[in-house]
Amino acid sequence: MSTTLPAEGYRLTGISPKAYEHPADRAATAALGSIPYLDKVVRRLIELGYERAMRAAYLGSSVRLSEAQLPDLWRQHNIAYATLDMPDVPPLYLTQYPSPNAAAIGASRPIVVLQSELVRLLDTSQQRAVLAHEAAHILSDHQLYRTALQILLRIGSTAIPLPVAPIRAALLEWSRASELTCDRAAALVVRDPLVVCRTLMVITAGAEAEKLDLDAFMRQGQEYAEPSSGLQKLTRLFLDLGVTHALPVKRVHELMAWVHSGEYDRIVAGEYRRREEPVSARAEAGGATDHYATKAKDAIAGAGATLQDSYAEASAALEGAGDKVAEWLRRRGADAGRQDDTD
Template sequence: MNTLPVDGYQLQGISPRAFEHPADRAATAALASIPGLDQVVRKLIELGYERALRAAYLGSSVRLGPAQLAETWNAHNQVFRTLDLDDVPELYITQFPVANASTIGAGRPIVVINSELVRLLGVEERRAVLAHEAGHVLADHVVYHTALVILLRMGTSLPIPVIGGLPLMAVRRALMEWYRAAELSCDRAAALVTRDPEAVCRTLMILAAGAEADDLDLSQFMAQAHDFDTGGGGLERLSRLFLDMNLTHPLPVRRAQELMTWVRSGEYDRIVAGEYLKRGEEPGARAEAGDAAAHYADRFRTLFKDAGGAVGSATDQLADWLKKDR
């Protein structure tokens, strides 16, 4: 089935806020409220870490173009046109056994896709990945993400533990929380660009399984995503929160569930029909800060309340057992 967008389909002037996930909006506002964080990010780039990271990619990868994987290169250009972006970053492919893609580079970003991703994914799924990366560029995620990649490459033995008065380990944790949220926004961008949310979910399923789509059933994966989202008690849900905290990307089943919940809300259809926020119409920073406080308060309050209920129930059961035993 051909799900390529119709000729001339373009989300003219679309603002990234139009498809921004509430968690992304909240996390971005939270980052902006950390004194000195932007100074730390700039310093990491000024110290040459970003140049070294870029050189490592460029020296061990192949730059794509009309004569190098032309189909993938053309899809890359198309997704940027669909998001009404004139400056198309260079696209590279690198030999790596994990299916992934990344966009890095302050000021002049580049998109890098791993060879395993191209091997596993079909044309539609590859376009979904490229559209996801284009969403990062439109949403201006690249500078923060570049800083996060630098900190992750440094590992736990950071040569400079503190910059600008901020401990880099804490900065890394904050950036990881933000990036997990940013990924949810860019899944929405991928759905809008491809006009096929199921292709995005199918991509997540393939990346999670490491197997080609012909051997997998999307309906079963989506049922699994629903079970993950709604199943288990408070303690289990709390454990998922702590599991997330150690990851740069949300778990694939959660991403699929979050995307389809948004699609079912009607927002996806409204944007595809041409009704969306445009660049220059975004609300002010004060409203964003309010959203941040509300989002994180609700997120943690619900989780700990559920966990507390589960602990209380377990305690009552233990007390009843002890009474009977006595």
């Protein structure tokens, strides 16, 4: 099933990502900001050269799209940025890979990479939804943390030194929340939330939309969101722990709950926060943190006081990890420098 895309002139002039930011994203970002030295740690990871290596790998094994290379896809990429009123359009690459995925790579000079299976499965509106989702990550300034997480995931959990493991866990939690914000942006760009839901269904199933039933998938999302026992909530919590994206049915449910709240229609009608408007950091972080902390507490409460105590200990350990990670990275950087001197 296809949909009619909005006219190319449709633009959300000056829109701030705060206009559609999911409260979980806002809270998780605030929580990351409270971890001592975290920004220094992730910047140090990037300085060590892993980002350059990732960028080189994509440049060497992908095709850069343009007016001469898959111009229709390149056009959808440009329209997504124009709609979000983003003047700088990053390079777009297509790489052969059997699973459908996309990513914005790089903290300072991002590029967007699409995997070939994604393009094969999706129609034009769904492709624009994916490209808008990645554009929203860049607009929200997610790239520093996302790039650090991609580096840590490529290092592999078995190779990550103990001090870095809590940082990886924190970034994974934040990453899942940030996806909910970008799903909202994608819905605004294509001007049809159901296109985003259909895109998530197609990517999840690995089958074209014409072969799937969106209504059934939406009911599946509603079923997943229904109240459940403490054990079921705990099981879902553990399912989330090692993944970068929230589960697709949860993302569909979260997106449609936002639409039903009336916020989507309000923004499409032109009533939204602009980038130049001041933001009260205390108000933003405070309300969001309360929302996020309540959800986390509810998820853990069903497991009993013992697990809750363990969670508190883990949180305390995470807050104190900054010094250890910084020291480990400092030593690693010094060792790398000595190695370079001998090569």
